[in-house]
Amino acid sequence: xxxxxxxxxxxxxxxxxxxxxxxxxxxxxxxxxxxxxxxxxxxxxxxxxxxxxxxxxxxxxxxxxxxxxxxxxxxxxxxxxxxxxxxxxxxxxxxxxxxxxxxxxxxxxxxxxxxxxxxxxxxxxxxxxxxxxxxxxxxxxxxxxxxxxxxxxxxxxxxxxxxxxxxxxxxxxxxxxxxxxxxx
Amino acid sequence: xxxxxxxxxxxxxxxxxxxxxxxxxxxxxxxxxxxxxxxxxxxxxxxxxxxxxxxxxxxxxxxxxxxxxxxxxxxxxxxxxxxxxxxxxxxxxxxxxxxxxxxxxxxxxxxxxxxxxxxxxxxxxxxxxxxxxxxxxxxxxxxxxxxxxxxxxxxxxxxxxxxxxxxxxxxxxxxxxxxxxxxxxxx
Numbered sequence: 001x002x003x004x005x006x007x008x009x010x011x012x013x014x015x016x017x018x019x020x021x022x023x024x025x026x027x028x029x030x031x032x033x034x035x036x037x038x039x040x041x042x043x044x045x046x047x048x049x050x051x052x053x054x055x056x057x058x059x060x061x062x063x064x065x066x067x068x069x070x071x072x073x074x075x076x077x078x079x080x081x082x083x084x085x086x087x088x089x090x091x092x093x094x095x096x097x098x099x100x101x102x103x104x105x106x107x108x109x110x111x112x113x114x115x116x117x118x119x120x121x122x123x124x125x126x127x128x129x130x131x132x133x134x135x136x137x138x139x140x141x142x143x144x145x146x147x148x149x150x151x152x153x154x155x156x157x158x159x160x161x162x163x164x165x166x167x168x169x170x171x172x173x174x175x176x177x178x179x180x181x182x183x184x
Numbered sequence: 185x186x187x188x189x190x191x192x193x194x195x196x197x198x199x200x201x202x203x204x205x206x207x208x209x210x211x212x213x214x215x216x217x218x219x220x221x222x223x224x225x226x227x228x229x230x231x232x233x234x235x236x237x238x239x240x241x242x243x244x245x246x247x248x249x250x251x252x253x254x255x256x257x258x259x260x261x262x263x264x265x266x267x268x269x270x271x272x273x274x275x276x277x278x279x280x281x282x283x284x285x286x287x288x289x290x291x292x293x294x295x296x297x298x299x300x301x302x303x304x305x306x307x308x309x310x311x312x313x314x315x316x317x318x319x320x321x322x323x324x325x326x327x328x329x330x331x332x333x334x335x336x337x338x339x340x341x342x343x344x345x346x347x348x349x350x351x352x353x354x355x356x357x358x359x360x361x362x363x364x365x366x367x368x369x370x371x
Contacts, residue, residue: 034242056242058271060235061263068232069267072239075224075356076202076363080239098228099236102352 013048017179019145020045022152023110023171027055030159033078034058036066040085042112042173042180047083055080063088067095070107079163081108086115086131086172087124096168097138106162109140110155110171117175135170146174185317187213187281188344190336193321194250194279201248202240202363206233206257208288208348210281214252216345222362225350231260234268234278241273244363250325251278256286256294262303268331269307277325278333283341288348291341304333 016024023046027035032055037047039059047057060066066082073080084092089111100107114121115128135142143158145151151173158169191213195203203223205214210233211225224240226233237251258265258280268278284297304312311332313324324334 034239036239058242058267060267064232065235065261065264065267068229068235068261069239069242071232072204072224072236072241073243074239075236075359076240076243077360078243080243095229095232099226099232102227103356104353105356 014044016045016049017148017177019148019151019177020179021049023155024049026152026155026159027081028053029156030163031079032081032159034070034073034080035083036060036069036080037083038063038066038085038088040083040112040180042177043083043085043110045179046110063092064095067092067107068099071095071099071103071105074105074107075103081110081159081162083110083112085112087127089131089134090127093134093138096140100168101138104166106164106166107168108159108162108171109168110173112173112180113175114181119175121181131172138168140168140170142170142172144172144174146176148177151177185315185321185336185338186340186344187338188216189318190279190281190315190321190338191217191252193315193318193336194252194277194325194334196322197325198248198250198277201250202244202359203250203252204233204237204240206230206253208254208257209343210252210254210257211348211350212343212345213281215348220346222358224359225348225355227348227350227352227355230257233257234261234264237276237278238264238267238271238273240363241276242271245273245275247275247363249273249276251276253278253280254287255280255282255284255297255300258300259294265303265307265310269310272309272331274330276331277328278331279321279325280333280335281338282335283338285341287341287343301335304335
């Protein structure tokens with residue numbers, strides 16, 4: 001029975017873009033122990049660049065779960081962070097607002113944008129449009145990345161900010177960076 | 185059995201463990217049974233009790249971790265059961281306070297509460313035991329392979345002890361100290 005339900009063969013690996021490798025390097029440089037993740041095309045290269053060594057990447061079932069998992073890690077003394085698509089931000093608002101913020105747990109979040117420049121899926125547009133306001137409503141600083149040359153330094157700075165000050169910080173990956181669904 | 189009796193059964197068998205409680209009854213019962221020990225009491229984030237516990241368990245593989253969660257909390261975050269099965273932390277026990285009701289909002293019934301045991305029994309790599317008394321909880325905790333879920337049947341419809349509206353900063357600081365080995369454990 002179980003073999004009937006095993007995943008189908010893995011898809012072809014994607015090339016890792018330079019900015020994705022730079023973010024992976026920043027994550028490793030920040031001594032992160034675990035990365036909780038809900039899949040997204042633009043984030044995939046970051047995850048591939050992280051493969052095979054620390055930190056462990058955990059593909060969980062929902063963005064809210066990723067945030068809570070990272071909070072458990074952080075409170076137990078290990079650094080953790082979250083990678084998600086902006087459409088998942090709505091799925092995790094309560095975990096951020098009733099766990100991260102009141103408990104002072106600084107979870108770094110790398111958000112891949114959908115619904116903006118070049119988007120072809122109408123269903124992605126409203127959550128993409130709402131993302132800056134949602135982050136602002138919970139007083140989460142957002143650090144957009146449009147220049148691939150700035151990706152690594154922005155990620156490193158956001159990780160330091162979150163871990164050192166106990167406040168969540170979002171790195172917002174613009175569609176112009178490429179690697180996302182808009183281009184395929 | 186009362187919720188605090190179920191939690192006491194788990195505390196009896198896991199000295200030095202890190203406990204995490206979901207909001208409401210679970211937090212109130214853990215505060216009561218542990219004499220307000222330095223545990224990770226959630227005051228909100230309903231549906232996140234198991235997910236937080238998975239993070240604690242993976243961060244501290246050298247410590248036993250016990251998640252005390254209400255059945256309503258577990259249902260709201262039921263996807264985390266898949267993560268429990270996938271991650272298979274060998275140091276995590278989940279104690280479910282099982283009464284088929286949302287106690288914190290007035291005792292409304294969960295939908296299909298009888299489905300929980302069926303789902304749990306079908307999860308690869310996750311053990312399941314049932315308990316209806318404090319000694320049964322203790323026995324189950326002692327014997328169950330990790331990761332394991334103990335379904336504890338409870339029948340007290342009100343908050344069993346101190347307020348579940350905890351001070352998050354105090355909880356965070358005490359738990360972080362206890363988890364790091366610097367703080368004192370529960371009596």
